[in-house]
Amino acid sequence: MKLERELMRGAGPTAVLKLLSKHEMYGYELVEALAKQTDGVLAMGQSTLYPMLYNLEAKDLVEANWRSADNGRDRKYYSLTGKGKKKLKADMAAWAKLNEAMTSIGVLKGVMA
Amino acid sequence: MSNSGLSKAWGWSVEASPLLNLCRRLRYMGYPNHKAFALLEAAGLPKPVDALIRKTVSKSKLWAAERAEIARELIAHAQDAIEAGRTGEEIVESFGDPKRIAKLMRRSMKRKRPLYWRAYRNMKRATVAMVLVLIVGYGSLAARFYMGTPSINRNFIAELNAQNDGYSEDQKAWSVYRSVDIEWQRLTLAAWDIHQGTDGHTGTENAYRNSWLSELVSLERNDQQFIEGAQSIRAFEPHLAKIREAAHRPVSGMLFSDQQETVEIEPGIYATDPIEPSADPSMQETLAYVLLPDLGMIRRFSHLLKFDTELAIVEGDYQRASGNLSAILGLSRQVNKAGFLINHLVAIAIIDDLSSSLKSLLNDNPNVLTTGQLIELSHRLAMTKSQVQMELDGEAMFFDDVLQRAYTDAGDGNGRITRQGMEMLAGDWVLSGNLDADDPMQINGLVKSLAGPISMVVMEDRQTQHRRYQAMMQTIYRTLRDGPEALGGVQVASMEFSDQSSIPQTPIDMLMPAYGKAVEREFLSHMRVDATLAMLAIEIFKREHGDYPETLEELVPRYLPELPADYFNPGYSIQYVIVGDGYLLYSAGTDGDLDGGVDLKPSNNKQYSLMKRFGVKTEMNAKGSMEVVRDAQGDPVLRNPTEPDSDWNLIDLRRLTETVPEPITGE
Numbered sequence: 059m060k061l062e063r064e065l066m067r068g069a070g071p072t073a074v075l076k077l078l079s080k081h082e083m084y085g086y087e088l089v090e091a092l093a094k095q096t097d098g099v100l101a102m103g104q105s106t107l108y109p110m111l112y113n114l115e116a117k118d119l120v121e122a123n124w125r126s127a128d129n130g131r132d133r134k135y136y137s138l139t140g141k142g143k144k145k146l147k148a149d150m151a152a153w154a155k156l157n158e159a160m161t162s163i164g165v166l167k168g169v170m171a
Numbered sequence: 172m173s174n175s176g177l178s179k180a181w182g183w184s185v186e187a188s189p190l191l192n193l194c195r196r197l198r199y200m201g202y203p204n205h206k207a208f209a210l211l212e213a214a215g216l217p218k219p220v221d222a223l224i225r226k227t228v229s230k231s232k233l234w235a236a237e238r239a240e241i242a243r244e245l246i247a248h249a250q251d252a253i254e255a256g257r258t259g260e261e262i263v264e265s266f267g268d269p270k271r272i273a274k275l276m277r278r279s280m281k282r283k284r285p286l287y288w289r290a291y292r293n294m295k296r297a298t299v300a301m302v303l304v305l306i307v308g309y310g311s312l313a314a315r316f317y318m319g320t321p322s323i324n325r326n327f328i329a330e331l332n333a334q335n336d337g338y339s340e341d342q343k344a345w346s347v348y349r350s351v352d353i354e355w356q357r358l359t360l361a362a363w364d365i366h367q368g369t370d371g372h373t374g375t376e377n378a379y380r381n382s383w384l385s386e387l388v389s390l391e392r393n394d395q396q397f398i399e400g401a402q403s404i405r406a407f408e409p410h411l412a413k414i415r416e417a418a419h420r421p422v423s424g425m426l427f428s429d430q431q432e433t434v435e436i437e438p439g440i441y442a443t444d445p446i447e448p449s450a451d452p453s454m455q456e457t458l459a460y461v462l463l464p465d466l467g468m469i470r471r472f473s474h475l476l477k478f479d480t481e482l483a484i485v486e487g488d489y490q491r492a493s494g495n496l497s498a499i500l501g502l503s504r505q506v507n508k509a510g511f512l513i514n515h516l517v518a519i520a521i522i523d524d525l526s527s528s529l530k531s532l533l534n535d536n537p538n539v540l541t542t543g544q545l546i547e548l549s550h551r552l553a554m555t556k557s558q559v560q561m562e563l564d565g566e567a568m569f570f571d572d573v574l575q576r577a578y579t580d581a582g583d584g585n586g587r588i589t590r591q592g593m594e595m596l597a598g599d600w601v602l603s604g605n606l607d608a609d610d611p612m613q614i615n616g617l618v619k620s621l622a623g624p625i626s627m628v629v630m631e632d633r634q635t636q637h638r639r640y641q642a643m644m645q646t647i648y649r650t651l652r653d654g655p656e657a658l659g660g661v662q663v664a665s666m667e668f669s670d671q672s673s674i675p676q677t678p679i680d681m682l683m684p685a686y687g688k689a690v691e692r693e694f695l696s697h698m699r700v701d702a703t704l705a706m707l708a709i710e711i712f713k714r715e716h717g718d719y720p721e722t723l724e725e726l727v728p729r730y731l732p733e734l735p736a737d738y739f740n741p742g743y744s745i746q747y748v749i750v751g752d753g754y755l756l757y758s759a760g761t762d763g764d765l766d767g768g769v770d771l772k773p774s775n776n777k778q779y780s781l782m783k784r785f786g787v788k789t790e791m792n793a794k795g796s797m798e799v800v801r802d803a804q805g806d807p808v809l810r811n812p813t814e815p816d817s818d819w820n821l822i823d824l825r826r827l828t829e830t831v832p833e834p835i836t837g838e
Contacts, residue, residue, distance in 0.1 A: 085244060086251035104248055105267040105275060108241075112279035124243075129254070133247050 066102070070110055072153065073100050075138060075146040078120060082137035084127075085111070111136060119145050203235040204228055207242035214246045217259030223269055224249070230273035237280050309624060316624040319589045322580040323453035327572045328461060331427040331565065334508060343424020344417035344505060345465065351410045352468050353442060355475075358407055359383050360439045384474050401482055404475070411479055414472050415494050418501030422508060425465045429456035457576055457595070458569040466517055469506045473499050473521045477528050484532065484539050492532070493544040499525045500555040507558070510565030512684050518559045519696040525552070526703040533710055534824050542714050549707040553732075556700045561651060561693050563644060566684065570640050573678050578633040586633035593623050596678060636679050647686050655694045655738040659787040661687045663807050666789065666799050691781045694738050701735035702745055702756050702821035709747075709754065719754055723747045739763055739784055745821060756822035766818045779819045786810050 077083060077091050085107060093101035102110075114120040119142035127133045138146065160166045207228045211221055224245045228238045252262050266272070335343065383400075390397035404411075428445035436442050443464050449455050476495040483492035499521060507518035529548070532539070540548070577592025631639075646664040650657040665687055705723060708730035712720050720726055723734055723744060734744035740759035748755050748767070759765045761783050787807040788800035800808045 084251070085248045086255070089248075090255075103265050103267055104245065105272040108244060108248075109272075109275040109279040112276070112283055116279065116282035131247065131250055132243070133251075134244055 066100070066106070069100060070102060070106065071114060072146065072149040074107075074110060074114065075119065075142055075149065078136055078138045079143065079146055082135040084133040084135050088136070114142070118142075203233075204238055206235055206239040210239060210242050210246060214250065216246065216249050217253075217262075219259045219263045220249050223263050223266055227269040227273045227276070230270050231277045231280070232273075233277055233280055241276055241280070312627060313624040315587075316627050317590055319579040319587055319627075321576050321578060321586075321589050321591055323575055324580070325571070325575055326450070326452040326455070327458050327568045328427055328429060328448045328452070328455055329450075330568060331458075331461070331509065334510075335422055335424050335426075338422050338424060340424075342421050344420045345423050345425040347413050347417035348423070348425075348465065348468055348472070349442070349444070351413055351472070353436070353440060354407070354410045355471070356440045358403055361403075384471065384478070387478065404479055404482060407475075408479075411475060411495075414476065414502075415498040418472075418498035418505065420501075420505075423465055423469070423505040425463075427461050427509070429460045429462070431462050431464065458565075458572045463509070463511070463514070466506065466514065469502050470517055470521070473502050473524055476502075477524055480528055480532070484536055487539075489539045489541070489544065493540055493548065496525060496528065496548055497551050499528075500551050504555055504558050507560075507562070510562050511569070512561075512563060512566055512686075512689055514565070515559070515561050515563075516689065516692065519692065522552075522555060522559060523696060523699055526699045529703055530706065530822060530824075533706060537710065542711055545707055545711050545714075549704060549711070552700060552704055552707070556697070556704075561647075561689070563647065567640070567644060570679070570682055571637070573682060574633050574636060577678055578636075580633075584634050584637065587627050588630050590623055592678075593626055596681065631679075640679055640683070643683065643686070647690060650690055651693065654741075655691075655781045656741055656785050658687070658691060658694075658781055658785045659807060659809060661690055662782065662786050662789075663799050666797065687782060687786075694781050695779070698735070698738055698745070698758065699821060705731060705735050705745065705747070705756055706822045706824070719749050721749075738781060739779070739819070740765065746818075750825040753824040754822075755820060755825055758819040758821060760816050760819045762812050762816045779816075783810055783812050 073092060073096070074088060077088060077095075083091065085104070088111075089102065089104070089107055092107075111120065111122070115122060115136075118139055120136050121139050122134050122136050124132050124134050157166065204225070208225065211224060214221075216224070224242055227245065228242050231238060231241060233241070249262055253259075257265075340346070387397060387400040387404075390400070426445040426447070428448040430446040430448065431443055432446050433441050433443045445462060445464070476499050480492045480495040483489065483495065503518045503521040503525075506514050506521070508514070573595075574586075577588060577595055578586035579589055580586050643664060646661055650661045653660075665683075665685075705726070708726045709719060712726055712730050723731070727734060735756075737743050737745045737758045739761065740763055743759070743765075746755075746757050746759075746765060748757075758779070761778075761780050763784060786809070788810050789797045790800050792798045802808050
């Protein structure tokens with residue numbers, strides 16, 4: 059199942075920030091992680107991921123560095139900035155509230171059921 | 172904040188410096204994919220993937236360095252996918268539409284650009300938006316301006332001519348004046364034929380004809396030219412009799428018109444007649460073009476009558492002399508009727524002439540007029556003074572006519588300036604020398620194309636103009652009613668008037684006459700007439716009592732209805748003092764101090780000014796224009812001239828002479 063565009067627009071950046079909060083990652087790695095860890099719900103192609111990363115970079119929430127990987131090829135690694143960490147914290151709190159609200163009116167329960 | 176922190180905050184770095192960016196752009200100008208494609212060449216990706224990335228990069232339309240960055244990232248992504256076992260087709264399938272991706276990439280990459288670039292972009296957008304707003308705004312303004320047309324409904328020339336309604340032809344003087352003027356031309360033409368090229372008369376025929384009379388008056392009585400001129404005037408006597416008769420008619424009756432016809436009825440003799448104006452006011456010229464040929468004519472007649480009065484006295488024809496003086500008053504009354512300021516100024520100039528004539532008559536020949544003639548002259552002068560008041564109806568009509576020809580008519584008295592109005596006013600600018608008529612760009616290019624529509628915004632609307640003009644008129648009438656002490660009010664109003672208007676081309680600024688000066692002349696003329704009336708009263712008193720009155724109070728009310736006021740000395744009358752065999756009537760003059768009629772500064776050019784006496788102080792402001800000086804409370808500061816000046820000797824009959832000039836024999 060794939061999320062609708064509007065839902066993806068809200069959830070996608072938070073998901074990327076969350077993945078980057080563990081360790082720095084490169085683009086393909088992020089695509090794979092999102093697809094696998096969310097059972098494809100938050101899967102996104104390059105067409106969505108890279109513009110999103112550039113936006114997060116423009117907002118100073120992530121920073122990027124080109125570095126040679128073990129296989130000798132160059133990769134661009136993305137990592138969270140201090141501002142990005144704060145933003146993630148705020149987003150997570152907002153999602154928790156949203157989760158509560160959705161549960162209280164039975165939306166999440168309904169889905170789970 | 173560290174340097175790098177500061178640079179980051181402003182989106183600034185050596186790498187992203189404007190100069191470097193410019194260099195990069197210049198370097199890759201015309202081939203912005205060069206670097207990106209070089210990376211793709213080196214990567215050796217499967218063809219479909221390579222083509223896809225090339226297309227995405229090309230469509231992104233970003234800077235060359237940004238394209239290279241995207242290419243590098245997509246290459247790394249594709250290589251990771253291949254390493255994970257994906258085929259080229261699978262990669263292409265998961266990529267999506269390259270055009271759409273290029274668009275998303277472009278949008279997000281631009282967000283990463285440095286602050287200066289975003290500021291420049293926003294400024295560019297704002298400028299474009301502003302230019303668009305200006306173009307649209309100016310366009311709609313221009314459309315409104317060029318679509319507006321004046322509604323010329325009111326026929327002011329007909330309204331002017333209505334003042335002659337109800338008078339029969341024999342109650343109008345114009346036809347008499349016109350025929351006498353033709354005779355006058357014949358007379359002066361004959362004089363020119365005699366004198367051209369001689370006696371220093373080397374000018375044109377017209378110049379000679381215009382100056383002949385004034386030269387004649389100024390000549391000594393035993394001068395040969397005076398004698399010859401006097402003979403000519405004597406020969407003109409039948410025509411002067413016609414003027415004397417016509418001057419007592421109720422109105423001049425001349426047709427007001429914007430058109431006139433001049434016909435040479437015989438060589439050198441011209442008849443000028445106003446032509447019946449169009450009944451349609453839109454076909455008429457503005458009232459500024461209404462011709463007043465009677466003005467010069469009547470002024471000339473008053474000079475002629477004045478000169479003939481002297482001749483009549485010399486000849487002992489005192490009845491004629493008295494008739495001439497009465498006729499001069501009639502001319503003044505007729506010319507004042509039009510309601511134009513210029514007419515009024517001519518009217519009071521004629522009365523002033525009469526006052527000076529009477530003064531010299533009573534000085535030189537005190538007994539030539541009978542007591543009855545003196546009383547009649549006194550009554551006529553008093554009546555003329557009350558009739559020849561400053562009425563500015565014609566001026567107000569002139570202004571309203573300009574408004575109706577320059578502005579649209581919204582139906583509620585308001586309206587906006589029109590193209591026709593601007594062209595009309597531009598014509599006036601040319602006349603006033605503010606624009607160069609030989610430079611078509613100044614009128615056509617500037618006025619029509621640019622200033623025209625903009626003028627609709629910056630120039631006052633019709634109602635405001637009308638209201639301001641009316642307010643100025645009210646100030647003038649109030650000052651005339653309140654007396655010379657209120658002259659400062661007209662001055663302040665005039666100054667504020669020009670201050671309010673930052674746009675000199677508004678009609679009201681161009682058309683408002685110098686009313687302050689005109690009102691001052693009105694008061695000074697009243698003083699001269701009052702002094703002349705007092706002089707006549709003193710003369711009549713002397714004839715009845717054998718001696719001059721001790722004081723002016725003795726004349727009131729039998730010989731004089733009230734004491735003549737000294738406008739320079741509020742609360743006091745004109746001063747009267749018996750000196751030897753004669754007397755003196757004098758005013759305090761500009762400084763407001765009485766000096767017993769002593770001439771402190773003998774000079775031929777003494778100017779007694781009520782404006783200096785009661786006017787307000789003015790000074791040049793920072794903008795280079797004059798403004799009223801005000802005290803701490805904001806009230807205008809009066810000039811209060813303290814420099815002592817002479818008293819104004821209005822009637823000086825201190826040296827009575829009984830010498831009667833030698834009769835003119837013509838030999």
